[in-house]
Amino acid sequence: MRITVVAALAVAVPLLAACTENTRGDADSGDERTVAVTSTDDGCELSAVEAPSGTLTFDVTNDGSQVTEFYLLDEDGLRIVGEVENIGPQLSRELVVNAPAGTYLTACKPGMKGDGIRADFTVTESGDEPSISADEQELVDAALANYQAYVQDQSDQLLTKTQEFVELYKNGDDDAARALYPVARTHWERIETVAESFGDLDPKMDAREADLEEGQKWTGWHLIEKDLWPQEAVDYTPLTDKERATYADDLLTNTEILDSRVQKLTYTVDQIANGSRGLLEEVALGKVTGEEEIWSHTDLWDFQANVDGARVGFEGVKPIVEQSDPELAETLDARFAELQELLDAQRTDDGFVYYDELTPEQVQELSNAVNALSEPLSRLTAAVLS
Template sequence: MKFGVPALVCAALLAASGCTDNAPASTGSAGDGRTLSVTTSDTACTLSATTAPSGPLTFAVTNTGAAVTEFYLLASDGLRIIGEVENIGPGITRELVVSAPAGSYFSACKPGMAGEGIRAAFQVTDSGQPVGPTGDDATLVDSADEAYGHYVGDQIDQLLAKTKEFVALYTAGKDAEARALYPRARVHWERVETVAESFGDLDPKMDAREADLEQGQKWTGWHRIEKDLWPGRAKDYTPLTAAERKTYADDLLANTEVLHERVEEMSFTADAIANGAKGLLDEVATGKVTGEEEYWSRTDLWDFQANIDGARVAWEGLRDLLKRKNAGLDSQIESRFTDLQKLLDQHRAGDGFVTYDKLTKAQVKELSDAVNALSEPLSRIAGTVLS
């Protein structure tokens, strides 16, 4: 019997799923007229076909010229961009994948990236296959961008307020209160960490860990103060003097003020929001779930939650658009956010979280697996909403 079971399972699987059929899906594969080649030189734009059946179209664009080129699929008005691929260097081939309903279009190569480009009519015939609506996607993108901009601004406002409070406690020597506020202030940084990090001059001054430093570089920012407040894991640590404390505190506050000014002028794109969500999960995977971020205070789970919060907001802003493009992906992301949150909630203590050292290896592994589970579909948002 022992040997019979796998055979039965296998037969059942075959019957149920038809898993012997490994033939590629017909949609979009070569040979169905939806994969086209485009050769763009400095003076010509040659397509392998000027008509294609509606559905997902792939244009493989090869630049045979000497100038950098671009390729566009334009709507019949010659203005609205259905899809584009830019920055194609000489000799390079890039693919443009677009979903195009039946209708009249223009193809355009733009050697030198200037002018109207070399245009020609392009026809998409009705294949009978449904193609997702593309109508007012632009409106949805705009509102997502606006909402995310507000969120970032709000978080940095709160970061600034709490940082002021924090450095006041720290310089006054009120260590217990400063320690209590530390993770609470940091969550506002962590929620928009990918935005904050995009300022390459500020991030190393504000959020560097000791091992991140260059030889001779002065260590400043949150983690420098963290070590001073939680020196327990340090060997032969010399506490900072009151004057040193003030130096580091003033520096952190000044940099936070610069950050605050800069984000006021920022605007976002759907691409940036989606990739920001992915980036926040990457931060969780490489820093928080491993307990490396808050080495001294062990408050990594606060940051973990904050990164997840930020990723959730980014996804929520894009949901309407995402549902329209791929509802299955959206609901998968929703359920995986829920799963991850359930796991994280097990480690709550008061209004915050237990310290990282309280987690067992099995619990860390469980969290890591849930992060991977969420990150995979989350990383597909950008490609989906931009298609």
Template structure:
């Protein structure tokens, strides 16, 4: 059975996630129109509210800059391909915020808080290639990067707690990866198979954080269908195929020395992720955008069964993404309850509904293989994810 075609991994998710970031520099996409402000757009009543027209060949923004503070990029896909929009830091590496899976004719908002500084905007038509970038300047305005007033302390607590959560998850990821690597190198496939989904849970819970380090993500978590021409395949899914080669017709198992090479590389990259998250900090918009990003991950790779193509352990990842999104949301709940109690109630209800459906797929201490999930249950899970994604997309604007 052929591996399903997937989107390229370049410029994947950009924001940290929840309670339960830097990308590769991207050259301008060859042949695409420069990203420039729309010539006919007049000044906006709110200089922090910008419009983006993302076509198949251009990324047209209503301004080349904005005052610091809470920014809203209203991105309309005016082309025929699915598109994505990013705000990158001045080094062109770190993803500050992103919105992906914008279908033709669809408008979606990216809401984030940006301090004064130099940035880049980027559109990615077709969700492949390097993207269309242009400089974007944020000027000092005196507006704080976080909420002030009665909920200022709540904001500080949410940001601090989420950073602690990320450090805890990377602690556990490193420990479990060490165990997994040792078993795999020793040829203890039964133990390695048992550890594989358990270790990956800790990656999946903080996936937007991990993916924001763009140099690590392709090396650690790329699927075979994600690979670009000439890219070497390494990481979790390369080892996954070696442990579960049943669907790979004519597959030749890796040698002992090759196993050691791939295993050591995975552990080295996991250690790097651990090191980079020791002093990482977050803002409320990053946490909220990360929660939304996790639900996007569920919708695009977990519900479809594409994430764990070889092992069929997708439901472990599904649960971990939901865990991470819920942790992010719950960390922000004290702020949300003050600002939008109705949205808080809606989110709580829909998280509970989705978790109930996931609980029905449990088997012992883990989950069923994805091949054993009925089509009707897959549809129910997909519907629940979509029902949650809609109000979750409003969280950033509510708490930022």
């Protein structure tokens, strides 16, 4: 069954990559729904600038010397429709999205910096309207309703915890603020791929210092994190009370904006599946390396939250996958359980051990479990769309 056009998208949210990584292969399939993308250090060439609506595959090859990314953006250039990140030189990855008719932008981002090399892309109306049975529609409706409720609840909890955190931080109650920091961020990390779809908010709220571009003003969670754990920084000058209030109020304002947008979102089942894959990619690219919470070392809280969100996304569409690919559903159940067992082994009464307390062997074991889950999870969207 083909179910991706059910429940139209009211506001764009990320159709994050259902992706695979391999060495150079045949990028030109001759299929009008497959677009070959060649990214270089100074170019972004597409085999077509138009495709019919429905399930599209962007086969992205990096012919440059830097790691690159590829994005499909809404016509405003801000909202991310789909993305694949961390494509090394001479490697290829696929982005699979369900795109309705409309005007979009494509962007290659050599070096993963800046706005990228952008071009217009058009999706034309294909007129290929799928039909599904009442039983299939019931599965779809349940998945959409449950996921929407989950994201709305997590966003509401994020706002509540951020309000508490901001007050503690502004009042100088640093011990309590440090204790609440990873707890509040748990709600952000569980819906991180949804939050990241708002290209204007994510850099303001979650930018890491190491990832700042030239001239970019640093604000958000990680700036405050550094101020709460100054002993981890070299030659650090603490923020003044006025600066604390400014950055804390800014974080709260942006969280309020995020929540107001999230409460209005609706989803499609392929967005749920791609979001699940995207959250695990967040683990692989930041949490398992210990780079996300470089000052507080609370990476395992984030790690667990990303896994929570990925699992909820998978379980929402699992009844659909069990019909199209029952073996994949069974494999994903087992791989999620194996990764969760490793995370549970690092729990404490207050949450988790700090990431810098893990041994290299424990980090490697977690990394291996993430990789073992990533491969079958990369096939989730295809199973949903089949």
